[in-house]
Amino acid sequence: MVISSSGDGSLFISMIDDFKGVGSSIKALFGRPYKVEFVAQRRRKYRRRERSYNVTGRIPAQINHLQRIIEIGDVQCVLNLRMNRNAFARLCYLLENVSGIVDLRYVRIQENVAMFLYILAHHKKNRVVGHDYLQSGKTVSSHVHEILRSILKLHPILLGCLGALDGTYISVQVTNKDKAKYRSRKGTTTINVLGVCNRDMQFIYALTGWEGSVADARILRDDVNRQDGLKISRGCYYLCDNGYPNVEGFLTPYRRTRYHMDQWIGGSLEPQNYKEFFNSKHSHARNVIERAFGLLKRRWSILRSPSFYPLKV
Structure with missing residues (x-):
């Protein structure tokens, strides 16, 4: 703002401003009348401010x-x-x-x-x-x-997961001499059947004939060493519980951590750390084999009770 004096004692103020009502503001500020001359251009062309840097x-x-x-x-x-x-x-x-x-x-x-x-x-x-x-x-x-x-987007899926595998007990009738080796941990005479299904609950492989007293890990170890056994492509795997080894081709949950689905019911039992979060996802995905076994036994009654036929049959 430039303030200049004229011959008759009046002050002329030349200033550049875009706002109206500046004269009244100056009058109130100095307490006596002034002439305000606005020399601001009405058609000012604004130019973009140049960047001080480039991307x-x-x-x-x-x-x-x-x-x-x-x-x-x-x-x-x-x-x-x-x-x-x-x-x-x-x-x-x-x-x-x-x-x-x-x-x-x-x-x-x-x-x-x-x-x-x-x-x-x-x-x-x-x-x-x-x-x-x-x-x-x-x-x-x-x-x-x-x-x-x-x-x-990666949470709902397990990359490379082909399905799930597990063992199930099928009750059988055996002689008294063989009852000891066919007796399972549940106290019944059974055979331990290894079943493998894909993510659509379709059985793609089964191995039967092992006694009920044999551990799941031993059955799987024998199966992968067979020429006609279960074959798994590199980079893929099946979900299984802690009864099986956590090796290439087979993914097990964390041990000594909550796992089964009934332990996740209720909002107060949400996963508290990354191990429980992984076990929760693993349990929901591996449940496909449990449902497949349940449907199979529900459809075929002979699988739910001891068979009347010899074991070889």
Whole structure:
């Protein structure tokens, strides 16, 4: 604002302003009349403020920051993302090939996943993460929500799961001499039948003939060593309970942790940690073999009670 004096003692104020009513404000401020001359242009053309940076100029710094975390060693990766480089690469692979996450123009999948894990590991806000990864808060927020939705898509499924397997007891009639070896842990004379079904409750394999006193793990070990036994493709597996070994091709739940479905009934019995969460998902998925055995025995009454026919029959 410029204040100038004229010959007759009046003050002329020349100022550039877009708002109306400035004259009354100045009059109230100084206590005596003034003439206010507005020389502001009514048709002022606003120009966009030029950016002090560009998007492509930040890419080398973003790449260097990500490399320091995931490409130097496992120590930095675990400290920042709470997982080693192998686990991080597997997670990125699943999100890309299963959930459909793709690289964007300026943000790669690895950077999206790193920002998401960094928030979970250190409980940081979007603006703090954006400062560390040279991204805006809006960019961080949108990509974190996208990664979260993609990870939730992986929960209902167990990748590579072919189905489930378990053993069931079928009551039989044997001679008194053989009752000892056919007596199961439930006290009845039975045979232990290994059954395998897919995720649609369709039986695809069965092995019978073993005595009721034989453990499930021994039956499975004998089966996989047979030439015509159960074959499992590499990278796939079947769900089974803790009566079987947790080896390649067979996935068992965590031991000494709640597992069976009746233990998850009620809101107060929700999973309390990652082991219980995994066992809950495992139990619901493996229940397919229990339902398949139940339907089979309900349809064929001869499987529910001791047969009148010899064991060889």
